[in-house]
Amino acid sequence: MRITSTSCICPVLVCLCFVQRCYGAAHHGSIKVTRNQTKHVEGETEVHHRPKRGWVWNQFFVLEEHMGPDPQYVGKLHSNSDKGDGSVKYILTGEGAGTIFIIDDTTGDIHSTKSLDREQKTHYVLHAQAIDRRTNKPLEPESEFIIKVQDINDNAPKFTDGPYIVTVPEMSEMGTSVLQVTATDADDPTYGNSARVVYSILQGQPYFSVDPKTGVIRTALHNMDREAREHYSVVIQAKDMAGQVGGLSGSTTVNITLTDVNDNPPRFPQKHYQLYVPESAQVGSDVGKIKANDADTGSNADMKYTIINGDGSGVFSISTDKETREGILSLKKPLNYEKKKSYTLNIEGANTHLDFRFSHLGPFKDVTMLKIIVGDVDEPPLFTMPSYVMEVYENAKIGTTVGTVTAQDPDTANSLVRYFIDHNTEQDRYFTIDASTGTIKTAKIFDREETPWYNITVAASEIDNPGLVSHVPVGVRILDVNDNPPELAREYDVVVCENAKPGQVIQTITATDKDNSANGARFHFSLDEGLSLNPNFTLRDNEDNTASILTRRRRYSRTTQDIYYLPVLISDGGVPPLSSSSTLTIRVCACERDGRVRTCHAEAFLSSAGLSTGALIAILLCVVILLAIVVLFITLRRSKKEPLIISEEDVRENVVTYDDEGGGEEDTEAFDITALRNPSAAEELKYRRDVRPEVKPVPRHHPSSSLDSIDVQEFIKQRLAEADLDPSVPPYDSLQTYAYEGHRSEAGSISSLDSATTHSDQDYNYLGDWGPEFKKLAELYGEIESERTT
Numbered sequence: 156m157r158i159t160s161t162s163c164i165c166p167v168l169v170c171l172c173f174v175q176r177c178y179g180a181a182h183h184g185s186i187k188v189t190r191n192q193t194k195h196v197e198g199e200t201e202v203h204h205r206p207k208r209g210w211v212w213n214q215f216f217v218l219e220e221h222m223g224p225d226p227q228y229v230g231k232l233h234s235n236s237d238k239g240d241g242s243v244k245y246i247l248t249g250e251g252a253g254t255i256f257i258i259d260d261t262t263g264d265i266h267s268t269k270s271l272d273r274e275q276k277t278h279y280v281l282h283a284q285a286i287d288r289r290t291n292k293p294l295e296p297e298s299e300f301i302i303k304v305q306d307i308n309d310n311a312p313k314f315t316d317g318p319y320i321v322t323v324p325e326m327s328e329m330g331t332s333v334l335q336v337t338a339t340d341a342d343d344p345t346y347g348n349s350a351r352v353v354y355s356i357l358q359g360q361p362y363f364s365v366d367p368k369t370g371v372i373r374t375a376l377h378n379m380d381r382e383a384r385e386h387y388s389v390v391i392q393a394k395d396m397a398g399q400v401g402g403l404s405g406s407t408t409v410n411i412t413l414t415d416v417n418d419n420p421p422r423f424p425q426k427h428y429q430l431y432v433p434e435s436a437q438v439g440s441d442v443g444k445i446k447a448n449d450a451d452t453g454s455n456a457d458m459k460y461t462i463i464n465g466d467g468s469g470v471f472s473i474s475t476d477k478e479t480r481e482g483i484l485s486l487k488k489p490l491n492y493e494k495k496k497s498y499t500l501n502i503e504g505a506n507t508h509l510d511f512r513f514s515h516l517g518p519f520k521d522v523t524m525l526k527i528i529v530g531d532v533d534e535p536p537l538f539t540m541p542s543y544v545m546e547v548y549e550n551a552k553i554g555t556t557v558g559t560v561t562a563q564d565p566d567t568a569n570s571l572v573r574y575f576i577d578h579n580t581e582q583d584r585y586f587t588i589d590a591s592t593g594t595i596k597t598a599k600i601f602d603r604e605e606t607p608w609y610n611i612t613v614a615a616s617e618i619d620n621p622g623l624v625s626h627v628p629v630g631v632r633i634l635d636v637n638d639n640p641p642e643l644a645r646e647y648d649v650v651v652c653e654n655a656k657p658g659q660v661i662q663t664i665t666a667t668d669k670d671n672s673a674n675g676a677r678f679h680f681s682l683d684e685g686l687s688l689n690p691n692f693t694l695r696d697n698e699d700n701t702a703s704i705l706t707r708r709r710r711y712s713r714t715t716q717d718i719y720y721l722p723v724l725i726s727d728g729g730v731p732p733l734s735s736s737s738t739l740t741i742r743v744c745a746c747e748r749d750g751r752v753r754t755c756h757a758e759a760f761l762s763s764a765g766l767s768t769g770a771l772i773a774i775l776l777c778v779v780i781l782l783a784i785v786v787l788f789i790t791l792r793r794s795k796k797e798p799l800i801i802s803e804e805d806v807r808e809n810v811v812t813y814d815d816e817g818g819g820e821e822d823t824e825a826f827d828i829t830a831l832r833n834p835s836a837a838e839e840l841k842y843r844r845d846v847r848p849e850v851k852p853v854p855r856h857h858p859s860s861s862l863d864s865i866d867v868q869e870f871i872k873q874r875l876a877e878a879d880l881d882p883s884v885p886p887y888d889s890l891q892t893y894a895y896e897g898h899r900s901e902a903g904s905i906s907s908l909d910s911a912t913t914h915s916d917q918d919y920n921y922l923g924d925w926g927p928e929f930k931k932l933a934e935l936y937g938e939i940e941s942e943r944t945t
Contacts, residue, residue, distance in 0.1 A: 215265070215302040219273040220309050229256065229302060232263035234285040236294045244288040249281030249299075256281065256302065265302075273304040274341045306343035308403060312352045312393035314338050317407030325381035325413040326513070327374055333363065336370045338393030338405060353398035357406060359389030367398075372409060381413040382450045417455035417510040420519040421447040428523060433530040434490040442471070443484040447504035447521055456480060457507045467498030467527060484525075492531040493567055500525040535623035536562040536572045536615040543613075543629040545595065549603040549636055557586065557631055560593040562615035570617040577612045577626070586611055586631070595629070603633040604669045637729030639669040641678050643737045649721075650755070651692075652746035653713060655706045662704040663697075664739070666725045677728035682721075683736060692721050692741065704739065711743045717755075718742055 221227045237243040247258040247265065256279070258265050284297040314336060321334045342349035354370045356363065364375045372389065389409040396402030423445075430443045449456040460475050460482030462468045470488045475481070482502060505520030538560060545558035564570045574593040576583050586609070588595050593613070601609075609631040616624040649662040666678045680702035682694050691711075695703045704721065719741040726734035744755035753768070922933035 215300065216305045217267050217271060217302055219271045219304045219307055221267065221270050226257070226266035226268045229265040229267050232258070232265065232283055232285075234263075234295060236285060237263075242288050243294060244286050244291075246284045246286060247281060248284075250279040252281055255279070258283075271304045273306045273343060274310060276304065277343075278303045306346045306349055308342055308347070308349035308396060310341035310349075311403035312338035312340045312395055312405045314391075314393065314405060314407035317409075319407065319409040320412075321409060322412045322414045323374065324416055326378050326416055326418055329374055329377045331374045333372045333374065333411060334409060336365075336372065336391055336393075336407060336409065338370070338407075340395050342395065348396045348399070348402075350395060351397045352393045352395055355392050355394070355398070357390040357392050359387060359409075359411075362387055363389050363411065365391055372411075379413060380418075381415050382419065385413050387411040387413075415452045415455050416513065417451055417506060417508060417519070418513040418516055419450040419455075420517055421449040421456075421458050421504045421506060421521050423447045423504065423521050423523040426523055428525045429528065430484070430525060431528045431530055432486070432490065433532045434492040435532040435534060436486050436490060438486055438489055440486055441483050442486050443527075445473075445482040445484065445502060445523070445525065446480065447482075447523075449480070449506070454508050455506070455510075458504050459507055461503050461505075463501050463503050463522070465498065465500040465525075467500045470498060471500060471527070473502060490529050491565070492529050493565065496529050498527040498529070500527065531566075533620060533623060534565050535625040536617060537565045537625065538562045538615065538627040540627070542627060544632065545629065546632045546634050547597060547601070548634045549601045550638060551597055551601065553597055553599060555597045557595045557597060558629075559595065560588075560613050560615075560627060560629065562593070562625065562627075564617055568619075570619045572615050573618050573621075574613060574615050577614055579612065582609045583611045585609060588613060595631075601633045603635045603671075604639065607633050609633070635671045637670055637727065637731065637733055640733035640735040641666045641668040641725045641727045642735050643667075643723075643725070647739055649704060649739050649741040650744050650752055651706060651711055651719075651741055652750065652752070653711050653743060654746060654748075655709070655711060657706055657709055659706045660703045661692075661706060661741070662739070663701055664704065664723070665701045668727050670727070670729060679726045679728075681724045681726075683724050686722065689721065691719055694721075694723060704741075713743045713745070716743065 215230045217227060217229050232245055234243055234245075241261055244260045245258055245263045246260065247253070247256060252258075255269050255271070256265055256267055279302045280299065281302060282297050282299050285294045286292060287294055317336070319334060319336065323331060323333045336354070338352050338354070340350040340352055344350035353367050354365050355367060356365045356372075361375050362379065363372055365372050370391070370393070372391070387410075389411055390406055391409060392404050392406045394402045394404035428445060432442045436442055445460070447458060447460075449458065457477070458475065458480060460473045462471065462473055470486070470490070472485050472487050474483050474485065476483055482504065501522060501524055503520055503522045509517075509519055539562070540560075543558065543560055547555060547557045560574065562572050562574070564572060573590050574588050575590060576586060576588050576595075578584055585597070585599050585601070586595050587598050593615075595611075595613070611629050611631065612626050613629050614624050614626050616622075644665045644667045647662060647664055651661050655661065664680070666680070668678070678700045680694060680696045682689065689707070691707055693705050693707050695705060697703060702723070721739045721741060722736055723739055724734060724736050726732050742755055745753045747753055919933065919936035922929050922936060925933070
């Protein structure tokens with residue numbers, strides 16, 4: 156098969172097209188093809204021979220980015236079976252077949268219908284086959300070939316990571332590497348110089364340079380000083396085609412910042428400073444600031460200030476403010492203009508972080524002299540002591556001298572001083588002070604036991620300048636005098652057992668005194684000597700501020716006397732000594748053998764008969780059980796009743812409970828209550844048949860008038876009297892109910908209660924005269940009347 160390559164479309168690619176044509180002519184000439192010889196003979200097996208390929212494929216080439224109006228010619232397919240009579244049909248399949256690549260099925264010419272981009276797809280794999288146009292049978296086996304997209308220089312180099320920001324230390328050596336930049340080119344690096352990139356610097360000379368092959372940026376000057384210039388903007392260009400004319404290029408910006416190193420020592424702007432400080436400045440306060448300048452930044456500019464010598468080094472101190480890098484001058488001791496009017500300080504400022512590479516630029520410290528002028532200030536009076544403590548006895552008379560405070564004017568004028576007490580608290584009102592001498596006196600009588608200490612504030616001011624005031628705290632301690640007698644420490648509950656022995660200690664008592672230990676530490680206990688000798692109890696002083704109460708006889712009886720009173724006299728050791736008398740109450744109680752108190756109440760008398768507590772509890776428990784049995788027996792007897800003897804023929808009225816509603820007015824057989832509703836229908840008195848009366852009952856006597864005239868109230872009373880006088884009444888109660896509605900009503904009763912026993916002779920014909928509303932009622936009662944008549 157003969158293959159014809161594509162023609163050139165660009166003068167720049169003339170040589171490439173020529174090379175391609177030569178390459179195609181050398182490798183894609185006409186090739187003899189022997190068809191596949193397969194012979195079929197009846198009765199013989201089919202013989203297969205290996206077919207010989209009619210063409211040999213290498214590659215087709217097509218230029219990318221074709222912009223012509225006609226499809227781009229790619230190549231030509233030709234089979235040795237093609238005699239030029241159109242009987243051979245060429246078929247193209249695979250990637251892009253029919254869309255990107257089309258083939259003339261008669262001539263075998265292949266064209267590209269679209270502009271291709273090698274950066275998107277580098278090659279296409281297709282399949283070609285020659286078939287018989289009449290029979291559609293393949294003349295040759297299907298073969299595979301590749302169409303490669305041939306690159307042109309249509310992509311400029313790009314810096315994917317730009318723009319760049321980088322730092323380099325100042326004072327670096329020339330040639331110090333700063334950064335390596337890399338540009339990428341999407342063209343084919345294996346074909347020509349389209350992807351061969353060369354770097355150059357467009358902006359940033361003469362400070363920096365770039366390696367044309369590697370893209371490494373380096374410093375181009377010695378000792379670049381950050382303090383002179385800190386920021387640099389460098390523009391780097393990348394150009395393909397090895398930098399030749401016609402190549403495409405791209406650029407990026409590299410922002411380079413010089414970082415600081417400690418190459419500048421601190422310097423004070425002046426060699427001499429002067430500072431004014433008033434003598435009234437408070438100790439610990441800041442009185443001034445000083446600063447040495449350093450051209451460096453960050454930690455390279457950190458410094459420390461010190462006072463290296465001078466007569467004020469003991470009065471002033473200096474510290475460093477880390478934020479502002481200033482020296483803060485503070486006052487260590489108070490100033491006094493009258494004693495010293497000026498001070499001289501030598502202050503040094505030195506870097507704290509040194510770089511020994513630049514030690515030849517030092518020393519990295521500086522010294523200046525500071526003169527401090529002390530200013531004269533009119534000061535308030537000054538007390539001789541920072542605080543005062545005074546004492547005064549309690550109960551002292553009003554006006555007693557407590558003590559004296561003293562203050563002087565520290566200024567040279569030595570003005571007179573006036574004293575007064577700040578009455579800010581209630582305690583300040585308990586004292587007075589002499590305005591001229593400062594003598595403090597009492598203004599009330601004090602009680603140490605109430606308030607042992609007072610705190611007041613005394614103020615002093617100059618008479619010539621009352622606005623200048625100083626204060627001093629004064630504490631007044633109230634001294635104790637023996638003005639409180641001792642007394643028992645608490646209320647004692649003293650108990651003596653009935654079986655106590657003589658000389659037995661039944662209680663130990665102690666005393667307390669409101670005065671302090673100097674006037675009440677030692678207590679003396681005794682019985683009142685003015686009374687006769689106590690035959691029952693005595694007291695023993697233990698000489699340790701306690702006393703013991705002892706018995707003087709053997710046994711005590713509650714029946715004889717259950718309470719004893721013992722007066723006790725207590726005195727202290729103060730000057731003069733004070734004493735008080737207290738009375739102890741002693742109760743007589745029953746105790747166990749080991750001395751434990753059993754009881755002090757009335758039931759203790761039962762115990763003396765020989766019954767112990769356990770025995771008493773057992774007796775009480777038995778009594779409770781017996782009472783419970785008796786109560787249970789009585790309850791059972793009351794709840795027991797005699798059996799009722801009631802026959803079926805008993806005609807007494809009974810209360811009957813129904814759970815059903817009954818049959819209404821038509822149900823007249825359930826219970827005959829005619830006797831309860833109408834006295835006129837009541838039968839004669841019937842007697843009980845379950846009991847035989849022993850006395851003949853009193854017969855009933857009715858008046859001559861008929862029962863219709865009997866009054867209901869009278870009827871009920873009569874029945875009540877009969878029930879009360881009936882000797883045959885059983886020993887249980889019965890309920891008799893009378894519910895008579897009345898008699899002789901003009902309208903009569905419409906109840907059906909009487910209908911079961913008597914027939915009504917009422918004429919209901921008048922209901923027809925009441926109108927159409929009562930027509931149905933008249934017809935109903937008319938039918939009933941007709942049935943009765945029949």
